[in-house]
Amino acid sequence: MAERNSVNQKLQIGIETTHGTAVAANRRIDAFDIAFGVETEINNYRPTGRKYSEVQELNREWASGSLSGNMDYNAVVYPLSGAFGAATIGAHGTSATAKDWVFDAILSGNASPKTYTFEQGDSVRAHKFAYGLFTKWGYKFDRKDATMSGDLICQKISDAITLTTTPTIIPQVPMPASNFSVYLDSTSGGLGVTKFTRFISGEFGFAGLYNPAWFVDRAQASFTTHSDLAPATTFKVMLEADAQGMALMDTMRLGSTWFLRVEAQGAQIASDGGGATDPIYDGFIHDMAIKVGKPDKFSDSDGIFAIGYEFTIVEDATWGHSHMLTATNLLTAL
Numbered sequence: 001m002a003e004r005n006s007v008n009q010k011l012q013i014g015i016e017t018t019h020g021t022a023v024a025a026n027r028r029i030d031a032f033d034i035a036f037g038v039e040t041e042i043n044n045y046r047p048t049g050r051k052y053s054e055v056q057e058l059n060r061e062w063a064s065g066s067l068s069g070n071m072d073y074n075a076v077v078y079p080l081s082g083a084f085g086a087a088t089i090g091a092h093g094t095s096a097t098a099k100d101w102v103f104d105a106i107l108s109g110n111a112s113p114k115t116y117t118f119e120q121g122d123s124v125r126a127h128k129f130a131y132g133l134f135t136k137w138g139y140k141f142d143r144k145d146a147t148m149s150g151d152l153i154c155q156k157i158s159d160a161i162t163l164t165t166t167p168t169i170i171p172q173v174p175m176p177a178s179n180f181s182v183y184l185d186s187t188s189g190g191l192g193v194t195k196f197t198r199f200i201s202g203e204f205g206f207a208g209l210y211n212p213a214w215f216v217d218r219a220q221a222s223f224t225t226h227s228d229l230a231p232a233t234t235f236k237v238m239l240e241a242d243a244q245g246m247a248l249m250d251t252m253r254l255g256s257t258w259f260l261r262v263e264a265q266g267a268q269i270a271s272d273g274g275g276a277t278d279p280i281y282d283g284f285i286h287d288m289a290i291k292v293g294k295p296d297k298f299s300d301s302d303g304i305f306a307i308g309y310e311f312t313i314v315e316d317a318t319w320g321h322s323h324m325l326t327a328t329n330l331l332t333a334l
Contacts, residue, residue, distance in 0.1 A: 008122040012167045013078065013132075015334045016115045019225065020131035020155055025119035027334075028167040029078060031174075032069025032148065036120065036129065038157055039064050060214060062222050063129045063157055065118070067150035071139055071175035073266055073282040073329045077101050079150050080325065081114040081334060082134030083206055092328050093273030098280040099332060104324040107315055110228050113210065114334065118154065119163050126163045129154035133226055135210050140203035146177045146264075153212055155222035173282055173329065179264040182237075188319035191287050192261045198240035200301050202262060204286065207232045233313040233323065235260060235288060241298060241307040248309055252292040257316055262286040269330055283328035289316035 011034060012025035041060040044053040067079060081087060084103035092098040116132035136151040182199045183192050209231050212223035239245035251258060266282030273280045288311070296308035315322045 002124045004122065004124045008124075009120055010122060010163065012119045012164055014117040014119075014164070016117055016130070016132075019115045019133075022117045022128060022130040022158070024164040025117050025128065026164050026167050027170060029075050029170045031072035031075035031170075031172050032067055032079075034065045034067050034118065034152070036063055036065045036118070036154070060223075061156040062212060063154040065129075065132070065152045065154065067134075067137075067148070067152065069148060071141070071146040071148050071264070071284070073173040073175050073264075073284060073327060074170055074331055075172070076148065076175070076284065077327050077329070077331065078116075078334065079134050079137045079148065080327070082116070082132075082152070083113070083137040083150070083209055084325070085111040085113050087327075089333070092270070092280050093275070093278070095270045095272045095274075095280055097330055098270040098273065098328060099330065101327040101329070101331075102324065103326070105233075105322050107322060111209075113226075119161065121161075121163060123163075125159075126161050127157050127159045128161050129157060131155040131223070133210055136205075136207040137209075138203065138205040138207070140201070141177050141180055142201035143177050146175055146180065151207075153210075153223075153226075170331075173266065175264050175266060175282075175284060179266055179284075181263050183261040183263070185259050185261075186256075188259050188287075188289070188316065188321075191259050192263065192285075196239065196244060198242055198244060198304075200238040200240065200304065200306055202238075203236040204262070205232065205234045205236075235290060235311040235313060236308065237311065238296075238299075238301060238306050238308040240301075241305050245307050248292050249295065252295070252309070255291060257289050257291055257314060259316075259319070260288045260290050260311065262288075269328075280328065283326065285328075286323065286325045287321070288313050288323040289319060289321065290314065 014023040014025040045055040087101040139148040264284040270280040290311035
């Protein structure tokens, strides 16, 4: 009998139409990995006068997952569609092929996140999870590396399934650290003007997005739906403690709102954008309204005297946004 070898465990993904209604996992994304685990809430009861439990009750069962992988111009839209909700997809300029995926964090009300069915395994044995919902997503980068991470919840495992055959492979388009630049400006209209010239590292965190909702209903084998939460949204930076880095001390003292842009530009993917948008490149632009928090202790970074800050991402009434992200690529849909 063949063994179930770890190296052969494929991961496939399908886009659900209805949350929790499993679909064929007909896409394969190789830019990231998701490690899954079965989660339970179990009660054990020990009768009075006895030393050991006799009864065990399983009350809740679900699954969790943790995503890791390199930043990728194509793959990034999958966790983003779960964390932010569905993107607005449109042509980049007048291009017939290049698309802008715009993710705008909602300021009030309920998000409409995409949920996924995940299949994992090989020809020996496979399992699947429905209602795959991202509850956390983030990325970090310095000049050495650019990676993304995330957490998700799923309904209980369905074991001994057959993998969906011939899934569509989403092309990998790496987003290396050398593609990034970071800007900070005093107005939303000036986003992307003033570049940090001695930026060392950045880390974005978007956490606590959704909770599973459990109801007393024996017809439901796992959680039934989810609820929206107020997310914790931050951006951590490390800068050389030069004039630009130390100027953020005054921004912190005033409590004023500034505007941060993280931008990555990849290879040319089209040349029909029209006007100023011609040519067109793989792109990643993350704009944020921020307030500067308490600075970290001064530290050394590869011989550079550095200072770190944690920015809190806030709502700006004039801009009308908190943070929004645009991914430019050749994908037309999930």
